[in-house]
Amino acid sequence: MAVRKTKYEMAEQSAKERIKNFNEVPYGYNEKTAIEEAKRCLQCKNRPCVDGCPVEIDIPEFIKHIAEGDIDKAVEILKTKTNLPAVCGRVCPYESQCEGECTLKKIGEPVGIGRLERFLADYERKKGVKIPKKAKPTDKKVAVVGAGPAGLTCAGDLAKMGHSVTVFEALHDPGGVLMYGIPEFRLPKEIVKAEVDYIKKLGVEIKYDIVVGKTITVDELMKDYDAVFIGTGAGLPRWLRIPGENLDGVYSANEYLTRVNMMRAYDFPNYDTPVKIGKIVATFGAGNVAMDCARTSLRLGAEKSYIIYRRSDVEMPARDEEIEHAKEEGVIFHLLTNPVKFTGDDKGILKEVECIKMKLGEPDESGRRRPIPIEGSNFKIQIDTALVAIGQSPNPLVPKTVKGLKIGKWGNIETDEDGRTNIPEIFAGGDIATGAATVILAMGAGKRAARAIDKYLKLKK
Amino acid sequence: MYEIIEKKVMSETVKLMKIKAPLVAKKAKAGQFIILRIDEKGERIPLTIADYDRKKGTVTVIFMEVGKTTKHLGTLNVGDFLLNFVGPLGQPSDIEKYGTVVMIGGGVGIAPLYPIVRELKQMGNYVISILGARNEKLLMLEKEVEKHSDELYITTDDGSKGDKGFVSDVLQKLIDEGRKIGMVMAIGPVIMMKVVANVTRPYKIKTLVSLNPIMVDGTGMCGGCRVSVGNETKFACVDGPEFDGHKVDYDNLMLRNRRFVCEEEESCKLAGV
Ligand SMILES: Cc1cc2nc3c(=O)[nH]c(=O)nc-3n(C[C@H](O)[C@H](O)[C@H](O)COP(=O)(O)OP(=O)(O)OC[C@H]3O[C@@H](n4cnc5c(N)ncnc54)[C@H](O)[C@@H]3O)c2cc1C
Ligand SMILES: Cc1cc2nc3c(=O)[nH]c(=O)nc-3n(C[C@H](O)[C@H](O)[C@H](O)COP(=O)(O)OP(=O)(O)OC[C@H]3O[C@@H](n4cnc5c(N)ncnc54)[C@H](O)[C@@H]3O)c2cc1C
Ligand code: SF4
Ligand code: FES
Numbered sequence: 131m132a133v134r135k136t137k138y139e140m141a142e143q144s145a146k147e148r149i150k151n152f153n154e155v156p157y158g159y160n161e162k163t164a165i166e167e168a169k170r171c172l173q174c175k176n177r178p179c180v181d182g183c184p185v186e187i188d189i190p191e192f193i194k195h196i197a198e199g200d201i202d203k204a205v206e207i208l209k210t211k212t213n214l215p216a217v218c219g220r221v222c223p224y225e226s227q228c229e230g231e232c233t234l235k236k237i238g239e240p241v242g243i244g245r246l247e248r249f250l251a252d253y254e255r256k257k258g259v260k261i262p263k264k265a266k267p268t269d270k271k272v273a274v275v276g277a278g279p280a281g282l283t284c285a286g287d288l289a290k291m292g293h294s295v296t297v298f299e300a301l302h303d304p305g306g307v308l309m310y311g312i313p314e315f316r317l318p319k320e321i322v323k324a325e326v327d328y329i330k331k332l333g334v335e336i337k338y339d340i341v342v343g344k345t346i347t348v349d350e351l352m353k354d355y356d357a358v359f360i361g362t363g364a365g366l367p368r369w370l371r372i373p374g375e376n377l378d379g380v381y382s383a384n385e386y387l388t389r390v391n392m393m394r395a396y397d398f399p400n401y402d403t404p405v406k407i408g409k410i411v412a413t414f415g416a417g418n419v420a421m422d423c424a425r426t427s428l429r430l431g432a433e434k435s436y437i438i439y440r441r442s443d444v445e446m447p448a449r450d451e452e453i454e455h456a457k458e459e460g461v462i463f464h465l466l467t468n469p470v471k472f473t474g475d476d477k478g479i480l481k482e483v484e485c486i487k488m489k490l491g492e493p494d495e496s497g498r499r500r501p502i503p504i505e506g507s508n509f510k511i512q513i514d515t516a517l518v519a520i521g522q523s524p525n526p527l528v529p530k531t532v533k534g535l536k537i538g539k540w541g542n543i544e545t546d547e548d549g550r551t552n553i554p555e556i557f558a559g560g561d562i563a564t565g566a567a568t569v570i571l572a573m574g575a576g577k578r579a580a581r582a583i584d585k586y587l588k589l590k591k
Numbered sequence: 592m593y594e595i596i597e598k599k600v601m602s603e604t605v606k607l608m609k610i611k612a613p614l615v616a617k618k619a620k621a622g623q624f625i626i627l628r629i630d631e632k633g634e635r636i637p638l639t640i641a642d643y644d645r646k647k648g649t650v651t652v653i654f655m656e657v658g659k660t661t662k663h664l665g666t667l668n669v670g671d672f673l674l675n676f677v678g679p680l681g682q683p684s685d686i687e688k689y690g691t692v693v694m695i696g697g698g699v700g701i702a703p704l705y706p707i708v709r710e711l712k713q714m715g716n717y718v719i720s721i722l723g724a725r726n727e728k729l730l731m732l733e734k735e736v737e738k739h740s741d742e743l744y745i746t747t748d749d750g751s752k753g754d755k756g757f758v759s760d761v762l763q764k765l766i767d768e769g770r771k772i773g774m775v776m777a778i779g780p781v782i783m784m785k786v787v788a789n790v791t792r793p794y795k796i797k798t799l800v801s802l803n804p805i806m807v808d809g810t811g812m813c814g815g816c817r818v819s820v821g822n823e824t825k826f827a828c829v830d831g832p833e834f835d836g837h838k839v840d841y842d843n844l845m846l847r848n849r850r851f852v853c854e855e856e857e858s859c860k861l862a863g864v
Contacts, residue, residue: 300810302628302635302675339677341810345614365812369824376819376843378850385813393634393807399861402634402659403807404854478846527811527829 135238138167140245145458149428152314152396155455159242161201164249168196171241174233179243182231185574187211189228189243196246205254208247209262213286213329214279214573216255216321217308219248221418222570223449255324261331265292270587273298273355275342275528278306279569280560281361282329283576284583289332291584296355297334300341303392306363308569310392311384313422315429316452319391343531348556356590357555357583360543361576364561365525370414370518374472379408379480383419383519390426405430408514412436412483414469415519416446421453423517424461435461436511440468440488440501464511466490468503472516482510522566532556540565549579557583593627593676596649598669601731604656605699606665607641613648615640615678621706622684622801622833625650626809628675629663636660637806637828639703640679650678653702653731659858680809681832686710689773689797691717693765694740695758695787697779698724701732703801704778712739716773719765720744723758723779727751759786772796777836781848785841798836802827804847819843 140163142148142156159167171193179189188207195204208215224230224244232240254260270293274285277299285295303309305322330336340346342362351358367382369375386405389395393403411427413420416439427435437456439446442465446453457463466488475481487507490499524542529535536544536552542565543558545551551558559575561567597609615625624639642651656662667673684707692711696704701722712718720740724730725748737743744761745753754761762775776799777787784800791798804816804827811829818827821838825831 300677301808302677339675340614341677341680344680345618345678365810367812367814369814376817376824376840376847378846382814385807385815388807388813394632398854399858401632402858404851404858406851406854478843525811 133170133172133234133237137170137239137242137245138163140242145455145460148315149425149459152429154318155315158252159245159249161249161253164196164246165199167242168193168246170234171197172233178231178233179228179241182228184227184570185211185577187228187247192250193241193243193246196250201250201253205250208250211577212573213283214325214569215247216251217279217317217325218570218573219244219251220317220321221312221449222247223568225450227570255321259324259328259331261328262290264290264332267294268292268587270294270357271296271355272357272359272583272587273351274359274361275348275351276300276306276361276363276560276562277304277326277336278361278363278560278572279308280363280562280572280576281306281359282326283573284359284361284557284559284580285334286329286332287577287580288583289329289334291580293584293587295334297336298340298342298346298351299336299338301392302338304336304338310388311419311422313387313391313426315425316422341527343527348528348532352555356587357557359549359576359579359583360528360556360558360562361560361572362525362528362562363572364522364566366523366541367518368521368523370469370520372469372471374474374480375518377472377474377480378478379474379514380472380516380518383413383415383423383517384522386423386517387419387426390430396430406515407432409433410436410513411515411517412438412511412513413517413519414438415521416441416448417519417521418448418452419522420517420519421448421456421461423519425456425459427515427517428459428461432515436464436513437461438464438467438469438483438485440466441498442466442490445498466501468501470508480513480516482512483516484508484510522561524562524565528562547578548582549575550582554586592672592674595667595669595671595673598667601653602728605653605729605731606656607651607653608664608667609644609649609651610673610676611648612650612676612678615650615676616643616645616648619643619650619679620683621686621710622703623679623681624703624832625652625676625678626680626806627652627664627673627677629660629667630674633663633674634660635675635807635809637680637803637809639801640706641702642706650676653699655699658855659862662859663862677809680828682830684710684799684833686714688714689716691719691770691772693762693772693775694718694720694736695762695775695777695779695783696720696722696736697758697777697783698729700777700779700783700801701730701736704776705732705736707776708736709739717741719770721746721758721761723747723783725749757786758783759790762787762790766790766794766796774799775836776800781841781845784836784839788836788839788841792837799833800836800839801832802834802839802844803832804844805850818847
């Protein structure tokens with residue numbers, strides 16, 4: 131039988147319906163469809179998909195078990211390499227990772243590896259998560275700073291190895307960007323909570339309201355703990371640095387998404403934190419963060435939601451699925467367009483943005499073609515709200531307060547492959563080390579650091 | 592969870608609370624603040640650390656009931672708990688020897704001013720304090736401030752206590768009398784800080800102000816608290832809250848503090864407060 135060329139469809143809420151709610155967009159595969167999709171896999175000997183996976187999940191093996199109907203075994207294989215499969219199965223950029231390498235791409239669409247991962251995680255959650263056996267307790271204590279994917283993964287793995295782990299988190303909720311950044315309709319908060327519960331069941335303790343560097347310093351933690359892992363992420367918003375950026379109506383993506391997601395401003399006044407967007411919203415940037423902002427705005431009632439981006443559609447860094455979903459929902463794309471100035475009314479409330487048209491020149495250091503302004507092409511767009519989503523830098527709070535810690539030129543903590551810093555007891559990983567990247571890379575960094583920390587603790591004695 | 596250990600009613604709309612938060616108390620310094628959230632549905636609001644007791648592990652906050660959250664907070668009692676209480680945040684004040692310092696507090700700004708007055712006095716400065724409010728009822732911490740001041744002046748807008756007029760009038764008089772002033776600090780309504788900075792600017796007297804923009808996280812992550820200082824954008828929660836009073840763009844701060852006025856009113860109306 132010839133292999134089916136396309137992925138089995140995943141049912142989803144229609145665009146017209148879903149922009150009226152914050153519920154998740156796709157529903158996920160049922161068991162029958164998952165088995166059918168798994169049967170598309172060729173079980174390649176050279177396993178290119180595994181090479182494409184930053185945490186080397188044994189993809190063909192778990193797919194084989196799904197195809198055979200042994201879902202429990204498939205879950206087990208998946209979970210040896212990832213602690214957060216329900217999250218990765220929703221937000222990983224598969225098209226540039228496992229699915230990007232899949233042999234089936236030569237004849238059509240790759241195997242829906244992401245969809246299968248999501249199916250397994252959801253299957254397991256419904257059934258009740260099994261807590262794996264832990265190693266014999268050691269007498270070692272590790273402090274983890276930041277409860278994002280890097281910190282949580284590192285903490286979970288260290289706990290499995292028998293160490294006693296405490297996570298220190300600045301905010302009142304765990305999950306980092308998964309909680310305050312990525313919206314409910316893409317990653318339901320119940321799922322993040324369930325993944326965090328799993329980590330807690332492994333014996334990890336999470337302490338909230340602790341801003342490390344302020345409430346307690348890393349140097350102090352080192353007195354009580356044998357090792358420290360820093361996973362504080364890239365939380366510092368970047369700005370356009372154009373006139374009018376401090377007007378009423380201009381938000382960083384972080385402020386906007388935090389108000390809506392973590393503080394639940396979409397349910398104001400039932401929840402106390404407000405957000406205000408007016409009728410026309412412009413989001414600057416075209417990454418995942420920008421798509422989240424633009425799509426959130428539609429759900430909050432914006433009549434028009436624009437993406438304004440200085441390069442063209444091929445350079446847009448967001449996942450394909452996010453761009454597709456945004457287009458289906460009616461987000462309007464102004465590409466090759468760069469803002470030069472915000473103007474407000476006489477009260478200082480944002481009313482329009484002046485933009486300039488761009489064209490693409492020679493490739494720059496990033497390999498993408500450099501956008502160049504076209505002189506005299508300036509034009510104005512009426513807007514009520516501007517959301518700046520052009521990237522984040524590592525949060526300087528922790529790096530700045532650790533004596534002697536080596537910091538890179540982007541304000542990132544310098545580490546080797548396994549998360550070792552220049553201070554033997556201190557390890558770091560995720561966005562704080564790499565700059566803003568992805569959930570799976572943060573998780574992978576947390577995993578490698580956990581192994582390095584374990585090795586360090588065993589040698590330390 | 593953080594327990595309310597003590598509660599004092601300072602005036603009709605101003606309350607003092609001591610909260611059990613040993614980690615915050617251990618590190619607190621004058622000029623820093625905390626962010627609290629009352630319950631699951633609550634907003635995160637910043638309040639200055641008015642005092643702390645490292646031994647007992649308590650932190651004192653003094654707040655004016657101006658909206659939904661502060662009014663709700665005012666209804667809580669000893670034995671009640673706050674869900675979140677995080678700090679100390681922001682940069683502490685530079686407690687230095689300046690010689691003569693003029694410490695100006697307006698309204699609820701007197702609360703954050705008080706611990707700085709105390710520590711500047713302990714440093715050996717000659718402390719002149721000027722406290723102002725709209726009327727006598729809104730004045731607070733007079734005795735406490737007086738204890739740590741060499742001179743104390745009081746002004747009210749309506750003359751119900753002290754001089755009728757503004758804190759800046761007293762400051763101008765001190766300058767006109769030829770007093771040598773090493774530093775002026777002003778904490779209070781934005782407009783008051785703006786006026787004080789305008790008074791001292793021609794004389795090039797070092798002037799510090801403590802800003803109160805709208806905040807969310809307090810860790811430098813959201814940028815909601817950004818203020819323009821000397822044409823640079825600063826995050827008040829990590830770079831401040833104290834800044835060089837001569838460089839702050841007060842008009843922008845006033846504008847940004849009005850961002851959610853309609854929503855705040857709606858919130859109060861619905862809560863019936
Ligand atoms: C809106 C948005 C959408 C995204 N979409 C995707 C996507 O679709 N796919 C994808 O792969 N990636 C996506 N990303 C990127 C991804 O979320 C990040 O790369 C990932 O979360 C990084 O993990 P981390 O653990 O390094 O840091 P974070 O998730 O940032 O977590 C850091 C944690 O540390 C805490 N912290 C910070 N400072 C301190 C301190 N001083 N003391 C204590 N705790 C502290 C923070 O509060 C936070 O909880 C998105 C990011 C954003 C903002
Ligand atoms: C560093 C700092 C220290 C402060 N210290 C004190 C203090 O010691 N005592 C005191 O009484 N007040 C203090 N404030 C002000 C206090 O945070 C606000 O009065 C409070 O947040 C109002 O909340 P609400 O819900 O009661 O009122 P709302 O009705 O929500 O708002 C009333 C006004 O308060 C301001 N405000 C609203 N939400 C916030 C927020 N999340 N963050 C900051 N301001 C906000 C706005 O300007 C608004 O117009 C401080 C503010 C900052 C930034
Ligand atoms: S590359 Fe594609 S077809 Fe080959 S084993 Fe991996 S998932 Fe299956
Ligand atoms: S309050 Fe969010 S950055 Fe200051």
